[in-house]
Amino acid sequence: MPRQAAHPVAELFTARWSPRSFTGEAMPQADLDTLLEAARWSPSASNIQPWRFVYGHAGSGAFAGILAGLVPFNQGWANKASVLLVVASKKTSVAPGATDAKPNPWHAFDAGAAWMSLAVQAHLMGYITHGMGGFDAAVLSTALGLPDDAQIHAVVAIGKRGPKEALPEGLKAREEPNDRLPLSAIAAEGRWTF
Numbered sequence: 090m091p092r093q094a095a096h097p098v099a100e101l102f103t104a105r106w107s108p109r110s111f112t113g114e115a116m117p118q119a120d121l122d123t124l125l126e127a128a129r130w131s132p133s134a135s136n137i138q139p140w141r142f143v144y145g146h147a148g149s150g151a152f153a154g155i156l157a158g159l160v161p162f163n164q165g166w167a168n169k170a171s172v173l174l175v176v177a178s179k180k181t182s183v184a185p186g187a188t189d190a191k192p193n194p195w196h197a198f199d200a201g202a203a204w205m206s207l208a209v210q211a212h213l214m215g216y217i218t219h220g221m222g223g224f225d226a227a228v229l230s231t232a233l234g235l236p237d238d239a240q241i242h243a244v245v246a247i248g249k250r251g252p253k254e255a256l257p258e259g260l261k262a263r264e265e266p267n268d269r270l271p272l273s274a275i276a277a278e279g280r281w282t283f
């Protein structure tokens with residue numbers, strides 16, 4: 090059953106979803122660069138661009154390091170991705186002309202916008218993406234050499250969609266697009282009604 094939008098939206102918003110079955114085929118660096126380029130053009134507070142991405146291609150030590158930082162449930166299917174990409178951001182910034190770094194309250198918000206740009210670009214190019222919050226931050230931070238000034242938000246599995254049948258038992262039945270809350274549950278005029 091295809092997703093039904095309650096109001097007219099561009100098709101990509103309902104057609105994009107997060108499958109877990111990947112083919113594992115190699116992803117050209119040029120394609121990954123295009124995804125990152127889409128993220129680069131995201132809006133951010135004061136144009137600080139706090140987002141940072143660290144990635145590994147399948148078969149590399151970087152990929153293995155990121156995979157090892159995922160919770161076992163995610164390792165069970167993300168191991169077939171073409172690329173594992175860590176989405177992080179810098180928590181502080183130095184204003185032009187200043188020397189002190191100040192907290193940037195919008196670093197996470199802006200990193201979220203950048204990840205969505207990347208996901209949309211991926212969808213338009215025939216790739217699938219699947220964000221994951223299920224990771225061990227300490228393990229990943231060590232693997233990446235993350236400074237104190239940075240925060241990891243998610244790991245994204247990127248690749249080409251594989252057959253549902255290739256998934257571990259238990260995940261096959263979940264391999265379909267889900268639905269959303271009604272608009273009335275997430276948006277209201279004037280006052281918080283939720």
Ligand SMILES: Cc1cc2nc3c(=O)[nH]c(=O)nc-3n(C[C@H](O)[C@H](O)[C@H](O)COP(=O)(O)O)c2cc1C
Pocket residue numbers: 105106107108163219220221222223224242243266267
């Ligand atoms: C920040 C974030 C964390 C997520 N964490 C996980 C995860 O650890 N494991 C998983 O299988 N899916 C994870 N997901 C996928 C969501 O469950 C999925 O995006 C949501 O159900 C909406 O479905 P859709 O992306 O197919 O539209 C995560 C998604 C996001 C954006």
